Amino acid sequence: MIHEPVIDEFDKHLSLQGRSPHTRRLYRGRLLDIAQQLTPRSLLDATPSDLEAWRAALTVADISVVSYVAGVRVFYAWLAAAGRIPSNPALTMPIPRLGRRLPRPIGDDDLQMAILHAFGRVRAWLVLAGYAGLRCCEIATLRRDCIFERVSRPYMIVHGKGDKERAVPMSQYVWTELKLFGLPRRGWIFPRLDGLIGHTPPGSVTRYGNLHLRDCGLDETMHQLRHRFGTVGYQATGEIRELQEVMGHADISTTALYAAHSNPRAAALVDAVQPRATLRIVRDDSGA
Numbered sequence: 001m002i003h004e005p006v007i008d009e010f011d012k013h014l015s016l017q018g019r020s021p022h023t024r025r026l027y028r029g030r031l032l033d034i035a036q037q038l039t040p041r042s043l044l045d046a047t048p049s050d051l052e053a054w055r056a057a058l059t060v061a062d063i064s065v066v067s068y069v070a071g072v073r074v075f076y077a078w079l080a081a082a083g084r085i086p087s088n089p090a091l092t093m094p095i096p097r098l099g100r101r102l103p104r105p106i107g108d109d110d111l112q113m114a115i116l117h118a119f120g121r122v123r124a125w126l127v128l129a130g131y132a133g134l135r136c137c138e139i140a141t142l143r144r145d146c147i148f149e150r151v152s153r154p155y156m157i158v159h160g161k162g163d164k165e166r167a168v169p170m171s172q173y174v175w176t177e178l179k180l181f182g183l184p185r186r187g188w189i190f191p192r193l194d195g196l197i198g199h200t201p202p203g204s205v206t207r208y209g210n211l212h213l214r215d216c217g218l219d220e221t222m223h224q225l226r227h228r229f230g231t232v233g234y235q236a237t238g239e240i241r242e243l244q245e246v247m248g249h250a251d252i253s254t255t256a257l258y259a260a261h262s263n264p265r266a267a268a269l270v271d272a273v274q275p276r277a278t279l280r281i282v283r284d285d286s287g288a
Contacts, residue, residue: 004043006084007031010075020163022137022202027071034072044079048089051076055093062096069095102260103227106130106220111228114216121190121200124181125209129222131174133229133247134158136209136222137202142189149175160248168246230255235262 007028014024034054035043051072058065069090076090106114111130118126128134128142138158146157154170170178183189188199209222226247233243234255244255 004031004035006043006079007035010078013078018163020161023071026067027075030068030071031075043075044085046076046089048092051090051093062098066095066098069093100257102257103231104220104224105228105231105261106218106224108228108232110216110218110220111225114213114218117216118212121181122208122212124177124190125205125222126212126225127174127177129209129225130228131171132156132168133226133233134168135160135226135248136205137161138248140190140200140202140205142199144184144186144189147178147183147189158248161250164248166245166248227258230258231261234258238262 010031011024011028014027031043034046034051037054038046038050054072055065055069058068060068073088073090073093076085076088079085080088111126115123115126115130125136125139128139129136134142138160141159142156146159148155148157149170154175155167156170157165158168160166178189184191190200190205192198192200206222213220213222230243230247233246234240237243240252240255240259243258244252247255249255
C-alpha cells in the first residue's frame with residue numbers, strides 16, 4: 001500500500017483547520033490515487049502534466065470531478081505556501097463548469113410507499129431525509145445527545161457541511177418514527193455494524209438508502225428526498241429564510257432554487273397563452 005508521510009502531514013493540517021473527517025477522508029483518497037499513479041516518484045515531484053493525466057482519467061460525474069480537483073488544489077497550494085515545492089502544479093488543472101440544476105423532488109406517494117416497505121435503520125433514514133431534510137452525512141453523524149425531546153417542540157442539533165451546527169425542529173411524525181426505531185441511551189443513533197467504533201459511514205447511508213429505493217422500483221436517490229423536503233416546505237410557507245436555516249444552506253441562492261417549483265405568477269403566465277377552448281386537440285392514432 002502506498003504511504004507518503006506528506007499525506008499524513010496534510011491531514012493533520014486539515015484537522016487543525018477544523019475540516020470534517022469526511023472531507024479529510026475524501027482528500028486523502030484522491031491523494032493516494034495520485035501517489036499510486038506517480039510511483040515510484042513522490043507527490044512532491046508531480047508536474048502539471050501528471051495532474052492533468054490523473055484528471056483526464058477520472059470517470060465520475062462532473063460534480064465529483066470538481067470536488068476531487070478542489071481537494072488536490074488545496075493540497076498543492078498548502079505545499080507551495082510552505083515552501084515544500086517551487087510552484088503549484090495544480091493551478092492549471094481543468095475542471096468542468098457546472099450549471100445550476102433545479103431540485104428534483106421525489107413524489108409524496110413514492111416516498112410514502114418506500115417508507116412503508118422499509119425496516120430498521122433504512123426506514124429511519126428515509127424519514128429523516130424526506131421529512132426533516134437531512135443530508136446523508138448528517139443522518140450518519142446524528143447523536144443521541146443532540147436529540148431534544150423534553151421541550152415544547154422536539155428538535156435535533158445537526159452537524160452539517162463544514163461541521164456547522166443547526167437546530168432542526170422535529171415533527172411529531174419524525175419523533176415517533178425515531179422512537180419506534182429505538183434510540184440508544186447515548187452515543188451515535190446509527191453506530192457502525194461491522195464491529196468498528198464510530199458512526200455508520202455517510203456512504204453507507206447513501207448506498208443502502210438508494211438500493212432500497214431501487215428495490216421499490218424508484219429511480220430517485222436519497223438526496224431527492226431532501227429535495228422533496230425543501231420544495232414542499234417552500235410551497236407550504238413561502239418562507240425562504242427559514243428554509244435556508246433549516247436546510248443548512250450557506251448561500252440563500254441555493255435555497256431559492258426550491259422556489260422555482262412554486263411560482264404562481266409563472267403558472268398564470270403559461271395559462272394565459274394557451275389556446276382557446278374551441279381549438280380541437282388532435283390525437284395521432286397512427287401509431288407513428
